[in-house]
Amino acid sequence: TEEASEVITxxxxxIREIILNEIDKEKIVDIIDELDTDDATDIVSDLPENIAxxxxxxxxxxxxxxxxxxxxxxxxxxxGIMTSDFAYVLEDATVKDAIDExxxxxxxxxxxxxxxxxxxxxxxxxxxxxxxxxxxxxDTKITSIMEEDLIYVKPEDDQEEVANIIEKYxxxxxxxxxxHKRMLGRITVDDVVxxxxxxxxxxxxxxxxxxxxxxxxxxxxxxxxxxxxxxxxSLIGEMVSATVLSSFQASIEKIVAAALFIPIVMAMGGSSxxxxxxxxxxxxxxxxIWLSEGFGKILKEFRVAxxxxxxxxxxxxxxxxxxxxxxxxxxxxxxxxxxxIMTFATIIGATIPVIFxxxxxxxxxxxxxIVATTNDIFGLLIYLSLVTLFFVT
Amino acid sequence: TEEASEVITxxxxxIREIILNEIDKEKIVDIIDELDTDDATDIVSDLPENIAxxxxxxxxxxxxxxxxxxxxxxxxxxxGIMTSDFAYVLEDATVKDAIDExxxxxxxxxxxxxxxxxxxxxxxxxxxxxxxxxxxxxDTKITSIMEEDLIYVKPEDDQEEVANIIEKYxxxxxxxxxxHKRMLGRITVDDVVxxxxxxxxxxxxxxxxxxxxxxxxxxxxxxxxxxxxxxxxSLIGEMVSATVLSSFQASIEKIVAAALFIPIVMAMGGSSxxxxxxxxxxxxxxxxIWLSEGFGKILKEFRVAxxxxxxxxxxxxxxxxxxxxxxxxxxxxxxxxxxxIMTFATIIGATIPVIFxxxxxxxxxxxxxIVATTNDIFGLLIYLSLVTLFFVT
Numbered sequence: 001t002e003e004a005s006e007v008i009t010x011x012x013x014x015i016r017e018i019i020l021n022e023i024d025k026e027k028i029v030d031i032i033d034e035l036d037t038d039d040a041t042d043i044v045s046d047l048p049e050n051i052a053x054x055x056x057x058x059x060x061x062x063x064x065x066x067x068x069x070x071x072x073x074x075x076x077x078x079x080g081i082m083t084s085d086f087a088y089v090l091e092d093a094t095v096k097d098a099i100d101e102x103x104x105x106x107x108x109x110x111x112x113x114x115x116x117x118x119x120x121x122x123x124x125x126x127x128x129x130x131x132x133x134x135x136x137x138x139d140t141k142i143t144s145i146m147e148e149d150l151i152y153v154k155p156e157d158d159q160e161e162v163a164n165i166i167e168k169y170x171x172x173x174x175x176x177x178x179x180h181k182r183m184l185g186r187i188t189v190d191d192v193v194x195x196x197x198x199x200x201x202x203x204x205x206x207x208x209x210x211x212x213x214x215x216x217x218x219x220x221x222x223x224x225x226x227x228x229x230x231x232x233x234s235l236i237g238e239m240v241s242a243t244v245l246s247s248f249q250a251s252i253e254k255i256v257a258a259a260l261f262i263p264i265v266m267a268m269g270g271s272s273x274x275x276x277x278x279x280x281x282x283x284x285x286x287x288x289i290w291l292s293e294g295f296g297k298i299l300k301e302f303r304v305a306x307x308x309x310x311x312x313x314x315x316x317x318x319x320x321x322x323x324x325x326x327x328x329x330x331x332x333x334x335x336x337x338x339x340x341i342m343t344f345a346t347i348i349g350a351t352i353p354v355i356f357x358x359x360x361x362x363x364x365x366x367x368x369x370i371v372a373t374t375n376d377i378f379g380l381l382i383y384l385s386l387v388t389l390f391f392v393t
Numbered sequence: 394t395e396e397a398s399e400v401i402t403x404x405x406x407x408i409r410e411i412i413l414n415e416i417d418k419e420k421i422v423d424i425i426d427e428l429d430t431d432d433a434t435d436i437v438s439d440l441p442e443n444i445a446x447x448x449x450x451x452x453x454x455x456x457x458x459x460x461x462x463x464x465x466x467x468x469x470x471x472x473g474i475m476t477s478d479f480a481y482v483l484e485d486a487t488v489k490d491a492i493d494e495x496x497x498x499x500x501x502x503x504x505x506x507x508x509x510x511x512x513x514x515x516x517x518x519x520x521x522x523x524x525x526x527x528x529x530x531x532d533t534k535i536t537s538i539m540e541e542d543l544i545y546v547k548p549e550d551d552q553e554e555v556a557n558i559i560e561k562y563x564x565x566x567x568x569x570x571x572x573h574k575r576m577l578g579r580i581t582v583d584d585v586v587x588x589x590x591x592x593x594x595x596x597x598x599x600x601x602x603x604x605x606x607x608x609x610x611x612x613x614x615x616x617x618x619x620x621x622x623x624x625x626x627s628l629i630g631e632m633v634s635a636t637v638l639s640s641f642q643a644s645i646e647k648i649v650a651a652a653l654f655i656p657i658v659m660a661m662g663g664s665s666x667x668x669x670x671x672x673x674x675x676x677x678x679x680x681x682i683w684l685s686e687g688f689g690k691i692l693k694e695f696r697v698a699x700x701x702x703x704x705x706x707x708x709x710x711x712x713x714x715x716x717x718x719x720x721x722x723x724x725x726x727x728x729x730x731x732x733x734i735m736t737f738a739t740i741i742g743a744t745i746p747v748i749f750x751x752x753x754x755x756x757x758x759x760x761x762x763i764v765a766t767t768n769d770i771f772g773l774l775i776y777l778s779l780v781t782l783f784f785v786t
Contacts, residue, residue, distance in 0.1 A: 102524060102527050102528060103528040106524055106528050111563075111565070112524050113506075113565075130523040130524060130527060131495060131505050134492050134496070134523060134526060135492075135495060135496040135499050166586070167586050167587070170583040171583075172504070172506075172565055172582065172583075189565065189582050189583075189586070190560075190564075190565075190582075192586070193559070193560050193582070193585070193586060193589065194560070196586065196589050196590060196593070197560070197589060197593075200589070200590075200593030200596075200597075201675065203593075203597065204593075204596065204597060204600065204675060205671075207597070207600055207671065208667060208671035208672065209664060209667075209668060210672070214672055216676060216690070220696035223693070223697045224697050224700040224701050224704075227665070227697065227701060228701055228704060230664065231661065231665060231668075231701055231705055232704075232705065232708065234660055234664045235660075235661060235705050235708060235709065238656045238657040238660045238661070239657065239712060241656035241660075242653045242654055242656060242657055242717075245652065245653045245655075245656065246653050246717075249649060252649055256642060256645055256646050256649075259638065259652040259655070260635045260638045262638075262652070262655050262656070263631045263634035263638065263659060263769055263773065264628070264631040264632065264634070264635055266656060266659060266660075267627055267628075267630070267631045267634075267659075267765070267766070267769060268624065268627060268628060268631070270663075271623065271624055271627045271762060271765075272624060274601060275602060275603065275620050275623075275624075278597060278600065278601035279601065279603070282594065282597060283609060297609070300616070303613035304613045304616045304620065307613065307617040308617050308620060308621055311617075311621060311625075312624055312625065312628050315628060316628065319632060324635075324639075369664060372664075376656055376660060380656065
């Protein structure tokens with residue numbers, strides 16, 4: 001059963017659902033009884049309500065209370081990923097008392113890295129590593145060797161915040177306390193490793209324009225539903241592009257060659273905007289860029305875009321004029337619009353995430369079709385306006 | 394100095410370079426002397442050669458030997474991220490001997506989670522957690538309480554592989570051994586957390602078409618150089634698109650309305666191809682999808698694409714015919730090409746990463762401009778061929 005319990009926590013959600021549906025309720029109780037309370041909570045929260053109740057009524061009484069407590073916190077908060085299993089001693093304890101506490105819990109807790117020192121009202125006052133217990137004599141007062149300079153999190157903190165703290169301070173475990181600094185639980189680094197993976201996956205998923213994470217075992221219908229929303233946003237956005245084009249229909253009729261370069265201006269605006277957006281979003285998420293610096297960074301993006309725009313435009317001028325034998329004046333207008341479009345697209349790509357962040361919207365959403373579609377529309381507008389200005393009127 | 398050492402390891406590379414250039418060689422020696430050998434190696438490898446030599450000649454002799462050993466391994470291999478500081482005892486030791494070993498190294502090593510049990514030829518035979526040392530009596534033979542079912546890595550293993558193992562088995566530290574199972578060092582979970590972040594950043598960077606990671610402090614010229622290669626690939630690809638269009642110039646001249654919908658077919662093919670490519674790449678990297686299953690997954694992508702293609706095509710038909718008053722026969726051909734293009738683009742997006750992986754190329758590269766440009770070219774080809782077939786000939 002212990003092995004079954006270990007395996008069940010690592011499974012893909014759909015497969016877990018199928019397995020849990022197949023097996024007997026009593027077997028589920030046995031499996032969940034073996035788990036640490038954080039993993040148990042994850043699984044119970046996914047069970048159908050009647051089975052969840054049955055499980056909570058039949059597992060170890062104390063665990064059941066704790067799981068019910070943990071179920072109150074959102075799944076992606078510190079409270080949602082913490083376990084309420086921790087080893088602790090009171091302030092008047094000695095090293096010997098602490099070792100006894102470790103011994104008492106050795107079998108039950110998966111990992112013990114620290115002993116927490118609490119006041120009688122559960123207030124956290126210090127932590128002691130197992131290393132410290134080993135190197136000090138048995139009658140040492142625990143308060144004399146404990147670390148009092150504490151790093152802790154609140155249960156309502158976002159799991160990404162917790163991951164940042166654990167990563168920044170190279171911790172293996174961080175205590176979770178309430179507003180009165182009363183100890184509620186702890187979060188270990190293995191849970192945080194999962195969080196980091198999850199958050200990276202989420203960012204990538206937003207770039208891909210997926211509305212939630214796809215599991216390999218999802219049905220084609222389910223996957224279709226995940227991908228469709230952004231495809232429809234894209235479709236509607238590009239209808240605006242079509243409308244822009246139709247307002248220049250007279251120009252296109254007069255200079256059909258202008259239509260040939262539509263893919264180039266669209267793709268180049270799209271790529272440079274996407275690059276700027278992704279770099280900005282990563283910076284904002286990793287806190288490398290603070291919001292106040294965002295606008296300074298946009299200035300740098302402007303210089304990058306001018307530079308790359310100029311280089312790409314030169315290549316475009318040479319190839320279109322000398323290779324495709326396009327008239328030099330048209331090549332010049334085309335290449336100049338490329339510089340303007342790439343610069344504009346880069347600024348849009350870098351600015352939209354900053355604005356989103358400023359108004360409390362997740363900046364990663366901008367990397368999806370929003371920046372791409374905006375840039376397509378304005379790119380076409382810029383290109384065709386210039387062509388019309390120079391060659392039609 | 395200890396604090397200076399901690400800070401220096403967390404800095405952005407450019408800023409570190411500036412600081413290390415500003416300060417005195419002797420100060421650098423002091424700072425590096427304080428670090429664990431894995432962090433020291435990272436910094437020494439970035440120093441100019443003459444300073445690196447000076448540092449290696451002046452830090453603690455034993456550390457210097459170890460850093461020189463570690464410098465031999467590639468930066469992103471297990472050998473490159475391991476530290477050669479570890480606490481160990483020989484097979485005939487008792488719990489008391491192990492505790493003495495912990496006591497001896499307590500100050501020097503940042504983290505101790507396990508004591509390694511070695512044969513006299515350095516062969517690793519077991520590990521003992523500090524918890525085990527605490528709960529067993531002092532005269533217990535170490536071999537009777539050690540874990541013999543060992544998980545370890547080789548120095549030449551990729552750091553991503555190491556991260557997968559640590560994550561899968563929820564470890565805080567994993568030993569690194571050579572081909573004769575001789576203990577070389579250990580990798581702790583805090584280093585792996587950095588690796589996971591790094592790998593996620595790398596994947597995203599490939600999606601954005603960046604040739605290396607951008608640091609916030611990079612100059613505009615440097616950033617331009619990072620982004621330019623893929624922009625040029627994109628530019629050349631879209632010139633092929635322009636050539637495709639020019640071969641249909643007669644059709645476009647006859648039916649100028651056909652040009653209006655170029656942005657729609659390009660963007661929709663692009664988005665669905667990108668979604669499929671990103672999902673496939675994530676699956677291949679996370680090993681959720683094995684290569685042999687890749688082709689089965691492509692079949693599922695086919696069904697997803699047909700479904701979404703049909704829905705988007707219906708929306709497109711209704712809007713173009715009823716809202717834009719496009720002739721029903723043209724709307725029908727346009728919408729039908731959308732289904733074909735989205736299906737084709739999805740298959741391309743899902744297939745290219747699998748083929749790359751098959752031939753040992755990093756599949757993540759496919760998510761850059763390669764899939765996008767291929768889909769633009771074929772999308773235009775499909776759309777204009779159908780338009781020509783039905784309305785021009």
